[in-house]
Amino acid sequence: MSALSIELRKERRTGIVFVLLAIGVLGALYACANFLVRGETLLSMPLDPMDILLTQLYGMIVVTNMFGVIVAACMIYGMEFRGDAIKKMLVMPMKMPSMYGSKFLVLVIGLLIAVAMQNGVLALIGASSLPEGAYDPGAVIAFAGYSLITSMPVLTLMLLVSSRIENMWIPLGIGVAGFLSAMALASVDSPLVLAHPFVLMLKPAIAMSAQPEFLAIAVSAAQTVIFLAAGLWLSGRGRYE
């Protein structure tokens, strides 16, 4: 708890918390505006109304979330490298993995709040605008959990990359390359593309059903554990040559 509170104090004026909250607000506003303008067209599609509500609005939301996570992850270690603050942290009587873990928690909690805002608005739209009896709050909660789980590989990978590279523009470039390559691969009908963390994050947006896919959840969990463990392990071996 103390490490997390120190981490939050370090992040003053960096804009990290702002970025994560902003993607929540932007995603929620987009969902509202989109349904307001295209609501009738969307509901006339030959799909279950809950699938329409969750998957058809999620495309733009996931892109916002992805960029938010990429930028926040780059900034969260960028501030350590700027001014050589990391050098001071390396000679402090603290365990570096605990600092890494705190940064991970800040990103996860920020994304969780953003996803909660976005899905909260989807729930409001569903309760007020879907045909009677079609709205299922359980499906909204399940989809929110699914989208959060499939976002974790990108979050943990970006945190790992930004913790190892001092020049913030390189992890940022890796994030953009990941996004572009995922856009190209997302529609490929092969389970192999799920090895790409950014494709995993896009998965709920390109599916026609809001039903969580077991394979995507399993691969996301495995990648999250691998990237997080690698990041924690490497942070404990930090050197300043």
Place this chain on the structure above:
Amino acid sequence: MKHAQPGRSRRHPLIIETRNLTKRYKDFVAVNDVSMHVRKGSIYGFLGPNGAGKSTTMKMLLGLTAPTSGAFEIDGMRFPDSRVAILKEVGSFIESPSYYANLTGRENLDIIRRILGLPASSVDEALELVGLSEFGGRLAKKYSLGMKQRLGLAEALLGRPPILILDEPTNGLDPAGIHEIRNLVKSLPKAFDCTVLVSSHMLSEIELVADDIGILNHGTMLYEGSLDNLRAQALASGYAAENLEELFLAMIEQDNLLRKQRAVL
């Protein structure tokens, strides 16, 4: 040049001791078999020209870089097993100031204070000590080089650690600032009951504060001992005792010459 190891006594046991410490980067030896002995409660001046290996040695003592071979003990403890315990006892300032550019000077110190578990008053005390009280509320990125240097020193002094490792702490300061920091360093062992390991490339600088000195050139320790011994050696070598700078330069020159001859052979 003969090494004259600083005397061990019951009153002044060693607090930092290195044994044949070596750091090699591919085919370049940055630190070569350095054995250093720092007495508790003393000021140890670590002297050498730029690139002599002073910072690398200090980085090894702080765990910022791993030795290729050799060993060292700080207050009887070793890296990596006692890393946290060692770093609790050591305040340090290495090469250049480290700070969060997005935070003010006071906020930077507050982060370190929280990590060290110190009372809130320690921040103002450290700012006062380095003469930054007036500028504590300014963003660190807007500090001048001298102010950043002072902030780095305040970070090292926070909580009055029993051991201080300061790498060229007067870099970037104006003459008045150099004088002020030099006096501060000199007063630390008595005021804080601490040991100071301070590096510089100027003997005239070290001469004014240190009890013992170690002279490093190309990673090799050329001399280790008390300043009084060095003065005696200067007299014996025909230099004026008050002009140690000449002896220091002669030692470096002689070592460089020997190296060149060895390289030719």
